[in-house]
Amino acid sequence: MKESYGNVVQEAYINWLFEFCKKVYRVLAPHGSFVIDLGGAYQSKRPVRSLYNYRILIKLCDELDFRLAEEFFWYNPSKLPSPIEWVNKRKIRAKDSVNTIWWLSKTDNPKANVSNVLIPYSERMKKLLVNPDKYYKPKERPSGHDIGTAFATNNGGAIPSNLLQIPNTESSSRYIQLCKAANIPAHPARFPQKLPLFFINFLTDPGDIVLDIFAGSNTTGAAAEAVQRRWIAFEQNQSYLAASTFRFIDNNESIDVASKLFNKILASEETISIRRSVQLNLEI
Numbered sequence: 101m102k103e104s105y106g107n108v109v110q111e112a113y114i115n116w117l118f119e120f121c122k123k124v125y126r127v128l129a130p131h132g133s134f135v136i137d138l139g140g141a142y143q144s145k146r147p148v149r150s151l152y153n154y155r156i157l158i159k160l161c162d163e164l165d166f167r168l169a170e171e172f173f174w175y176n177p178s179k180l181p182s183p184i185e186w187v188n189k190r191k192i193r194a195k196d197s198v199n200t201i202w203w204l205s206k207t208d209n210p211k212a213n214v215s216n217v218l219i220p221y222s223e224r225m226k227k228l229l230v231n232p233d234k235y236y237k238p239k240e241r242p243s244g245h246d247i248g249t250a251f252a253t254n255n256g257g258a259i260p261s262n263l264l265q266i267p268n269t270e271s272s273s274r275y276i277q278l279c280k281a282a283n284i285p286a287h288p289a290r291f292p293q294k295l296p297l298f299f300i301n302f303l304t305d306p307g308d309i310v311l312d313i314f315a316g317s318n319t320t321g322a323a324a325e326a327v328q329r330r331w332i333a334f335e336q337n338q339s340y341l342a343a344s345t346f347r348f349i350d351n352n353e354s355i356d357v358a359s360k361l362f363n364k365i366l367a368s369e370e371t372i373s374i375r376r377s378v379q380l381n382l383e384i
Contacts, residue, residue: 114155118163120313125164127311131211133303134166134204137174137291140196147186147193157202167208170262172201174295178267201264203299216301218257229254266294275317278346281355282362287317287340297323304329318344342366 124134138153160166181187181195221229270276270290279286296319300310306328312320315333317340324331325348335341342365349358 114152114159117156118159121160121164121166124311124313125166125206128206130206131209132205133169133210133212133299135201135296135299135303136204137199137201137295139199142183142186147190153200160202160204166204166206169203169205169210169212172203172262172264174199174201175263175265176268177265178269203303210303211305212303214259214302215255217260217298218255219260221258225258260298264295264298266292266298268292274349274351275343275346278349278355278358279343282359284339284343284362286343290317291319293319293323293326296320297327300324300327300329315344316340318347322347338366 121134121136128134138156140153141150142148143150157168161168175198177197179195179197183193183196186193187195268291270292276286278284296312300320300323304310308329310320310324310329310331311334312318312331313334315321315335318333318335321331321333321344333341333344335344342362345361345365346358349361
């Protein structure tokens with residue numbers, strides 16, 4: 101099904117996206133990272149999965165010399181059952197609720213610090229940290245390693261896995277409220293701010309530049325702004341770009357101010373600076 105915000109057929113998508121990725125590789129810092137979220141898809145009118153996302157990955161690594169630092173999987177527990185034909189109607193497939201996210205880099209050792217994205221300890225781990233001798237009995241593992249209780253050190257949190265469980269349930273954010281109030285269509289394919297925030301915290305430091313080449317409603321820019329990163333957002337649809345400014349309007353600003361800012365950016369053909377650390381570029 102053709103999306104309301106536009107797409108191309110799978111056969112053409114690989115080369116189409118590759119041209120953008122070449123530009124990303126050119127401007128990416130030597131120890132920077134390129135994170136790309138690619139949802140899976142079925143072949144047209146067939147209950148068979150497409151391999152387009154894997155073909156893109158291989159092409160990027162073979163022809164642009166990107167390195168696959170790690171693959172992540174974004175699990176959205178609130179995602180509706182899809183595809184409708186195979187899941188809801190014929191009931192021959194399970195619903196698709198995981199997106200593959202490739203973390204790519206120019207080098208084997210891109211900037212990264214997992215300590216910046218630690219997750220809360222489980223209740224059992226909290227008890228273990230308080231009294232490791234009571235809750236853990238050292239024993240030799242099948243590998244031959246004897247772990248002991250040396251790991252029972254409080255590091256402020258646990259190391260996250262590469263399975264990111266983040267529900268996509270935005271329904272009453274400031275962005276949505278202002279879009280409704282100004283009678284402006286919100287972007288139909290938004291993702292939760294926690295998703296780009298994880299990678300921004302993991303792979304960048306305050307003051308670094310975060311670039312989103314397909315910004316949509318600019319969730320990535322809002323996440324970068326929240327943690328003191330500079331950012332640049334590119335979006336072909338000027339209406340989506342203009343409405344993305346709603347993500348940066350304070351709660352005490354009026355709807356009238358938001359509407360005026362939207363119309364100003366929508367009518368502009370130049371780069372508009374809307375905040376001290378923000379630039380919105382109207383076209384690639």
